[in-house]
Amino acid sequence: MSYDKELAAAKKAATLAAHLCQKVQKALLQSDVHSKSDKSPVTVANYGSQALVSLTLERELPSQQFSLVAEEDSGDLREESGQDTLRRITDLVNDTIANEGPHSFSILTIDDVLKAIDSGKSEGGSIGRHWVLDPIDGTKGFVRGDQYAIALALLDEGKVVLGVLACPNLPLATIGHNEQHSSSNEVGCLFFAKVGDGTYLQALDGSTQTKVNVSAVDNPEEASFFESYEAAHSSHDLSSTIAEKLGVKAPPVRIDSQAKYGALSRGDGAIYLNFPHKISVRTLYFSLTLLFYFDFSMLE
Ligand SMILES: Nc1ncnc2c1ncn2[C@@H]1O[C@H](COP(=O)(O)OS(=O)(=O)O)[C@@H](OP(=O)(O)O)[C@H]1O
Ligand SMILES: [Mg+2]
Known part of the structure; x- marks a missing residue:
């Protein structure tokens, strides 16, 4: 089993989710002190990231039975008090998709977004294929303006067969104490790995991939x-x-x-x-x- 199609879909999904999170984090960091203590941006980014990953995987792999184990469900968003947040999420998801070029989706409704979030309710298990998603790992880092990640993996018959890790704020140049200062301060990394194939890194903007060790x-x-x-x-x-x-x-x-x-x-x-x-x-x-x-x- 090569899992090439699945890996391509996972990379696309994590990249879109990362772009949504970058937008939310940028707005959060530009906001005033009062709005910074508000936890809703991370909520919006979590739901938006999950919706985009779910929509992308389902769309890119139409012939496969879809099962996603993810962190969020739409319960709170269906309450009266969640309506504003739900509208913000829907707008963000639509904006992110619209910016990704010609192969975009048609405009999504609030119901499409709720349904996409709830696709993440699978229980998983050791039979068949299951995607596993943390739509934002490192919420504290996200709120502080530091590191966070979108982590997505595919399990097949109980075994992890591929993983994708989008790190929107991680420098492309190496970090660590033994490193010389690099001339590049570009950030945004997409790591991906497929069983039997090693691990690769590419810039979130899609540059050529390099094998890492x-x-x-x-x-x-x-x-x-x-x-x-x-x-x-x-x-x-x-x-x-x-x-x-x-x-x-x-x-x-x-x-x-x-x-x-x-x-x-x-x-x-x-x-x-x-x-x-x-x-x-x-x-x-x-x-x-x-x-x-x-x-x-x-x-x-
Ligand atoms: N699946 C999986 N595998 C390995 N590590 C994981 C996983 N899920 C969460 N984490 C790490 O657990 C740390 C705490 O995560 P939380 O989500 O609870 O905290 S927080 O939102 O960042 O505040 C946080 O690590 P640190 O930032 O080093 O504390 C997460 O990266
Ligand atoms: Mg999370």
Whole structure:
């Protein structure tokens, strides 16, 4: 099974969702202090991102049975109090599609958008194919104007067969302490991986793809290490103690969201330290996800 069509559809879907999120984040950062404390932009971007991914996948893969496991459902938007937000989301989805050139959809109604969001209600499972989406990972980074990601994967018979990670604010040039300053300050990365095929990076604006590899550094003294930006998500004290014991000399590179995994998959850093304050099923699951990312970058 090649999954080429599925990968192309996933890249298109994540790119459109990233463009929608960029618009919302730009408006949020230009707004005044009062509006910055308002949580609705991230809500709008989450729903809008999910709607666009769902619509794009269904449209690009019409002959396939569609199952999407995603974070949001339209319950709150169907309430009286959700009507304004729903209109904002519908406008944003339509604007984003209209800007993407000649192959655009016809104008979507509020009902089309609600239906697209609710397509994400699948339960998934180990039989058949299921798309899995986090429409915005790293909401804290998104609100702060920093890193966030749109994370989309396809499972086939219970196995992850492809993954796409859009990181709208991640520099195209490498980040990390050992890097020289780059002349390019362009941001917006699209990482993608298909089982058996390694991991690739391309600019969100669609430039040529390059194959990426994890860092070859094996001496901790020369390694750069990554950790969460938020100390509440991972203990900075513990990672600093461990980094010191390992002999790591560079200070930590702190960034939000799974954008870290993109940066690590292209070798920007050699180590990722993550020490949640409480171990839960969720954190255990994250560690398994991490194994998946690195397996992909190491597969030929
Ligand atoms: N599926 C999966 N795999 C691996 N890692 C994942 C996954 N989903 C969420 N995360 C990471 O969990 C951290 C907390 O995410 P949250 O969504 O709860 O928080 S927040 O919205 O960013 O505030 C946040 O990481 P940090 O930013 O490093 O704290 C997310 O990137
Ligand atoms: Mg999310």
